[in-house]
Amino acid sequence: MIEFQNVVKRFPDGFTAVKGLDLKVRDGEITVFIGPSGCGKTTSMRMVNRLLSISEGKILVEGRDNRDFPAEELRRKIGYAIQQIGLFPHFTVLDNIAVVPRMLGWDETRIRKRVDELLDLVGLDPDINRDKYPRQLSGGQQQRVGVARALGADPPIMLMDEPFGAIDPITREVLQEEFLQIQEEISKTIIFVTHDIDEAIKMGDRIAILKDGALVQYDTPDTILAHPKDRFVRDFVGADRALKRLGLIRVQDLMDEEVIPKVQIRDDVDKARRVIDEHGVKSAFVVDDENILKGWVDVDGIRHSPRSLTEAMMEADFNEIGVRKGNTAREALSAMVARGFRITPVVDRRGKLVGSITLRALQDLVEQDWGEDEPQPEAS
Template structure:
């Protein structure tokens, strides 16, 4: 746990504090994202925490201990730091850069080599190719990833990461973010993560702290910042599309309507049609006995048909898994003309449906959709 108590930093000769009475707790095992405009004091705060610069007033404690009472070298071994400018040692290979702290801790060569290769793989750099390179032989994004690996080398319980993925292209960045979150699930480190990118903040942070001119303006869960921005500054910082951004935080299973109305493949077409007319449904989902999705029928196909609904069911080419995030689901839905998405699990069993009404209700929009072609899709259950 990291606790900041009215932390203030005034650089020598400066007229304004770089950090101004910031109080904040980062609970153990959580990622707290610092975000804010350039020069708002993010890097300064990190350097105060690991005592690279002296504090002017206020207090900082790490795991309940005041950092002023700790040996600075010991403190820094406890805290991994990926600095903003990467700062690899130019005369040392990638391996030796990553091995800096393990060497200080007198790990064996075998253990160090294994750790270096493990970390390079983790940050998506092929160990064989990159292990023996010097920093000048790396691209900016590759160097940054080596910087992240170096910060993680001795497996410190606390990590300070200053824009660790800033120089990395969007695709690799997503890969690293996902990988990082996956590891964090297991390792549960206490992490302060700085970014300029609000989307990254929403994705990575359990908590977000928004700073402006050295002051903490708002801190809270990502959803709180998006849903209840404290003032106009926060509102403009999180962006006009904050409602859409909230979709990134939610999963399909959080928004879907469970037990959607459907019929079975063995139901007689004329009965199904009768019920569809009665309930004003233009389309209907068709399932088998195990609730596996077979497709859908429309009134036109059923009219005059003497067999079973399953015989005339059309395939639904697009379905979505309950674990996908809502933004991806919405974008699929918009590219598809039926206006709903059927949610199926790995075995093809129907779990629910997603339509624009449920989505807009969830994100707090007032958009009122009356069911469209699917009629009263919210009427749950079997139609026959």
């Protein structure tokens, strides 16, 4: 754990960049520091590994004042990926990643093995990339090397200062996904700086919002989106925060396991009509003997082909009309809007119907947010 206790940073010119920061970073989590440019994110981070001194207060690392650690031990414990990548231009990829292990006196065989391991981990072929220089890599590849370098000595703690800041949005999303997958395996304790709220929501287990060197709100992404503490946070997270929140919630948290209006493909049309009437809906989903989703049938279909369900139904690929448990509520909403459904089937990988999700459930979630927004007089 990293704990900031009333930390103040005053620069020699008298400017106070950090004003009494109190905050605990939990083990194995990604804690995001976010806030406008100049709010003190980099400064706060650099005090953790002692690249900057603390003016007042203290920072505990694993329960100990970070000033009590020998510098070398702190370097081994804390990996650092700096803003703007910061690879050494005259070092090869291998030498860049090897910086800390060499400082720690590892032998060359162990270092080579580690470098190849890390290149694999960040998705770069070691044989192709090991001996390249940074200028021979794309921006995204350089960012990957930057992450690999921070992981060099397998530190339990990582400080990542806008590690994906310098790249295009598409590559950035790929790197975010990849890094989250890596984190699943390595469970580091991470402080991750960004000024992109979408990145913060995606990457953060917890988000610390800073303003002028002070902490404004420290909560999970969901709480920040649902209950922004003041106008600053609300403006910062954006007017579409209800939608953003839908992006955090999974279908499995909102779905009904008891499935919707459904009929068997071998049922007759009367049965389908009854099911539709009973549920007060416009259509029912059709499954086969193994409960695999085959399509749907609606009242119009029944009117046109009143004799046979297979003729009355609309056949459809389960991937086309169903969503998965792991999809976000936001994806489910897009699917419903695109297909004009008020109820969408939830299917598993093989197309088996495992539940359903209603437009109503999504609306309730969004309206819950609107409700809170209206009165709340601002105490500023």
